[in-house]
Amino acid sequence: MRRLTTFWLRYRRNRGAVAGALALAVILALALLGPILYPTDPFDMVGRPFSLPFDRFPLGTDVAGRDILAGILNGGRVSLLIGVLASLSATIIGVALGAVAGYYGGRIDDLLMRTTEFFLCIPSFVLAVVLVAIFQPSVVTVTVAIAVVSWPSVARLARGEFIAHRDREYVQGCRAIGMPDWEIILLQIMPNALPPIIVVSSLMVATAILTESGLSFLGLGDPNLVSWGYMIGVARTVLRTAWWMAAIPGVMILLTVLAINLVGEGLNDALNPRLRKR
């Protein structure tokens, strides 16, 4: 309990982070409750196309007469879901590989780090595009593709943390009493290595949402689900006559990513107080 209080006291000092957390809470509530409170199917033709915002429909209709507000609410679910799942998967893969590489060192470390560097050479967005194109767009393939291109940075970070801890006295003590390696890695070093990893993986949610929006803008989103990037892609063809149609979902992406970035910085201040100088 006391740790939670200290955490909050430190987090609260960053005003941007508090604003970000509030904004993120609102966006989350909209995405979770929105489709229930405003149960219009985002793929239904509800009225004439190109109706202006605040006219018959709160945010107007798109090129096919679909309700834009319904699209924003349902699209938010998809963006946040994919962002969180992809970042979580990337974190798990990255931490697992980084922990093993850092703890054991030697040949295993060499092999795993060469693999990591190899993935860092490949342009990540192009690789994500190719992966989704090969395996057909769906929530699962998009999530996996984003996770596949995101884990290397976590792996490097986790490896660094584990190298920094593996020869400390407490770890040597654990070895001396015959504790198995997996227990040392998971229960002893992990809790100490986690804070910077949590920060990076929370910021990764933002990057994942940007990547997802780029993919669905290119037409590589789940064809059965509406998403913000897809809405921008559709509106792009009528930019000349109805610019707001592309503007609205873009603003939502911007706000969500901004909120997550602010929260990430707040977490950094609260979890890694020693790193905070500038």
Added chain:
Amino acid sequence: MKKATFQFVLRRLLQVVPVVLAIAAFNFLLLRLAPGDAADILAGQMGHATVEFTEQLRREFGLDRPLYQQFLIYMGKLLTLDLGMSHLQQTPVIDLIVDRLPATLILMVSAILLAVIVGICIGIAAARRQGRLADNLISVAALLVYATPAFWLGLMLIVLFSIKLDILPSGGMMQIGAGHEGLAHVLDVTWHLILPATTLGLFYVAIYTRLMRASMLEVYGLDFIVTARAKGLSEGVIAWTHAMRNALLPVVTLAGVQIGHLLGGSVLVETVFGWPGLGRLVFDALLQRDLNLLLGILFISSVVVVIANLVVDLVYGLLDPRIVHR
């Protein structure tokens, strides 16, 4: 060239070979993972997909041989830069890519130059006014830009500058049918480059601004700056000559690391602006489900990133002797 330098260059060059081989192997793996092979696709397109015909195509492509033989054939072809044919355009993939690569490189280089120069200047300006209104405004602007999807920013810039204000072209690389030559051609391309390069570069402007600001503040705390102040040098001289030179290193390092990310961004920006580069080719390949072309682009763009990183490393090594002797 000194012996140590020569060895450094040679060692770095040799390191590239296994990476390129690994990229090739990875590409082969992806090609095999894809549902349906080239014979299926081609037979389907020709309209007579009988089993016999598909089998015949498979023999022609060597797809009936054991996997390791196929792999060796694939690698052998890669050595001669044979990436296969684009199924729909009936053109060798490598020709399509070589045709588009210069446009992408022009866009990327302009974006990164813009980002580094503008980012450094704004970063220094912010650091000199630390904690004041201008600094805070710059920080907020950087946060906003950092959170903006580049492709959407591009669309909004088109709305503002091409549709509403009508002062910049909304797409393409040159005026169609104008037939400009020489300087007029260069100016025409530059004119068309402004919006795409700004769109692609702004995200990095935000990154470099923040990085440069932090880096400058760190340098400001060092002894030699105190000495410079004690000597009575003006704040401007201290910022732009003494501090800047030392604060630059992290910025340049990051610029090198981000080439791959930049290439990904240019896929989207090129699609928005109809810029005839690799990114636009990716979009076309997606529309036509041309997997061979997509994988070819992935391979070549990875190689471009590896080579770019190599060049950055070499330049570094030549500039900073400490790296050579590591």
